[in-house]
Amino acid sequence: MRHFVPGNDKIVIDSKELQKLFDVLxxxxxxxxxxxxKDQAIILDEISSTDQLPAGWTDEQAGGTYRLNxxxxxxxxxxVITPTSWKPYLHSPAAKFWSAKRNGRGFDVEExxxxxAKFAFIGVRACELHAIAIxxxxxxxxxxxxxxxxxxxxxxxxxxxxCSVAGHNCFCTSMETGPRVTGHFDIAxxxxxxxxxxxxxxxxxxxxxAEILREVSITPATEEQVxxxxxxxxxxxxxxxxxxxxxxxxxxxxxNLENRIWDTIxxxxxxxxxxxxxxxxxxxxxxxxxTDLSGDHAERWRKWDSCFTVRFSYIxxxxxxxxxxxxxRQWMTHKLSSWVDQFGTFGCTGCGRCITWxxxxxxxxxxxxxxxxxxxxxAVDDEL
Ligand code: SF4
Ligand code: SF4
Numbered sequence: 001m002r003h004f005v006p007g008n009d010k011i012v013i014d015s016k017e018l019q020k021l022f023d024v025l026x027x028x029x030x031x032x033x034x035x036x037x038k039d040q041a042i043i044l045d046e047i048s049s050t051d052q053l054p055a056g057w058t059d060e061q062a063g064g065t066y067r068l069n070x071x072x073x074x075x076x077x078x079x080v081i082t083p084t085s086w087k088p089y090l091h092s093p094a095a096k097f098w099s100a101k102r103n104g105r106g107f108d109v110e111e112x113x114x115x116x117a118k119f120a121f122i123g124v125r126a127c128e129l130h131a132i133a134i135x136x137x138x139x140x141x142x143x144x145x146x147x148x149x150x151x152x153x154x155x156x157x158x159x160x161x162x163c164s165v166a167g168h169n170c171f172c173t174s175m176e177t178g179p180r181v182t183g184h185f186d187i188a189x190x191x192x193x194x195x196x197x198x199x200x201x202x203x204x205x206x207x208x209x210a211e212i213l214r215e216v217s218i219t220p221a222t223e224e225q226v227x228x229x230x231x232x233x234x235x236x237x238x239x240x241x242x243x244x245x246x247x248x249x250x251x252x253x254x255x256n257l258e259n260r261i262w263d264t265i266x267x268x269x270x271x272x273x274x275x276x277x278x279x280x281x282x283x284x285x286x287x288x289x290x291t292d293l294s295g296d297h298a299e300r301w302r303k304w305d306s307c308f309t310v311r312f313s314y315i316x317x318x319x320x321x322x323x324x325x326x327x328x329r330q331w332m333t334h335k336l337s338s339w340v341d342q343f344g345t346f347g348c349t350g351c352g353r354c355i356t357w358x359x360x361x362x363x364x365x366x367x368x369x370x371x372x373x374x375x376x377x378x379a380v381d382d383e384l
Contacts, residue, residue: 010221010229013189015076015198017217019050021159021187024215025120030157033089034122035082040068042079044086047122054079061167061352063361073193077123080167081351085128085280089119090152091135093304097287102296116151122159124185126178127170127349129160131280133184137343138283157208160185164232166239169352171365174244177349179236187213190229201229244350244365245372253337256371257329265367266325268360273306275354275362276331281347284312307331332364 013021025032026048034047035054042054053076060067061080071078100107139149163179172178181188186209189200201221204210276282286305291298305312308327313320321327339347355363
């Protein structure tokens, strides 16, 4: 994996020069993925031009709510966060392992050995860099490695962008994952619109980041420009109001597996699995074998799955987690408790997507707070 080498010098890239960054990355063989407007949302997609960025648009998010609004400027990265993350590009929603063709009484098996894509991600937020680092522990650990993930991850080029606006559902400050970009990038940008001047204060994080930037026109940043970039992040941080108290959170949830709150959530939760699909760290999969009708051709696929489906916990004869209550409890306690035992960090970066895209607006920060509050009441009652 590439080493993070923080650049000492802050530089300025004029907005007109950002197209050159796209061009250089394309010339180096990258498929450039970035934010763009589609289906009344700011989504991630393959883009090759700054004209495709969501200029002048932002997103408003709340529990179960997402809508686009016009900004009063033409910022390209002036939105909170996209509905889906970078996860599908590194951990494919559906990946073919092998196919088999009948050959007489047997089968010829052919492994799927496609050349891995070489992605350049443009506009990665701080919480998303942490999400990628969390998935690295799952797929790129010392003990077990997923070769498809590793190959794509090794080749990925990351252009991070500091957040200039926070949403109602962001709680990265609680998870210590944002809003400031602090590492794991090749180039980091802060977007500034100062009257007529639209530019980016940039820094490099790796040698390859510096190499790519050498082909783009840059100027050294003035002290004032560095200060302006700093103000952008400080302002964003001040907008974050959602909190998740992480004090003893892992143990608190482990102590409360029989709390009655799970019954209440179980009655609200639709078990739709939206939260796991949009989450940048959820990684569960299922393996499916499929054949054509003739029985001459078979394939093995790995597909994203979710702990919210009944079949996910199916083992010889039945599902372990039959109730919605048990499936929600599994998900939330994994994210915020047992993940720490497995990987040494929380499985949550505070991006807020699961809150925005939950059709009934279930909010894990509120549920954790309610459990904590319940414990306080019990403690007070015990004292009386
Ligand atoms: S659990 Fe929710 S807030 Fe946390 S990383 Fe996943 S989607 Fe984001
Ligand atoms: S918590 Fe919300 S998004 Fe997740 S499965 Fe339940 S209803 Fe769906």
